[in-house]
Amino acid sequence: MSANCQIPCLAGLILQVLVTLRNFNAAEREYAIGSDRMDLCLRYRDVTLGIELKVWREKKRDPQGEGIEQLESYLGRLGLDFGWLFVFDRRKNALPMEERLSTQVVVTENQRTITVIRA
Numbered sequence: 001m002s003a004n005c006q007i008p009c010l011a012g013l014i015l016q017v018l019v020t021l022r023n024f025n026a027a028e029r030e031y032a033i034g035s036d037r038m039d040l041c042l043r044y045r046d047v048t049l050g051i052e053l054k055v056w057r058e059k060k061r062d063p064q065g066e067g068i069e070q071l072e073s074y075l076g077r078l079g080l081d082f083g084w085l086f087v088f089d090r091r092k093n094a095l096p097m098e099e100r101l102s103t104q105v106v107v108t109e110n111q112r113t114i115t116v117i118r119a
Contacts, residue, residue, distance in 0.1 A: 039051055041078075048078060048080055049082070049083060050071060050080055050084070051083060051085075052074070052084075052085050052086070053086045053088070054085065054087050055087075056089045057091065058090075058091050062087070063087060064116060067085045067087065067116075068085060068116070071085050071114055072112050075112050081111070081112055083113075084114070085114055085115070085117070087117070089119070101118065102118045103116065104116045104118075
């Protein structure tokens with residue numbers, strides 16, 4: 001596991017284990033959508049959940065906007081109306097974990113609902 005991908009890869013692996021234990025039909029990491037790849041795709045019966053993982057690093061902009069745009073594109077190609085975006089704040093000056101943990105529901109221009117989880 002490279003240093004550049006430790007947090008999102010680990011989070012994806014943890015989510016994959018959790019959903020597998022919960023009897024989901026499938027938990028696929030790096031799910032191929034055309035020439036792109038969504039970080040995690042969960043399937044349970046008739047429900048499919050797209051999940052994108054982003055890391056906010058030093059001297060970089062908050063990746064939420066880019067993540068929402070990227071996830072919405074994936075959701076559109078899969079014919080889905082909702083998904084989750086995880087944003088992991090890895091900056092040195094980030095608030096303590098208990099203060100930065102939050103969720104927010106964003107409705108996109110195309111009326112897709114994205115739950116943003118910040119950690």
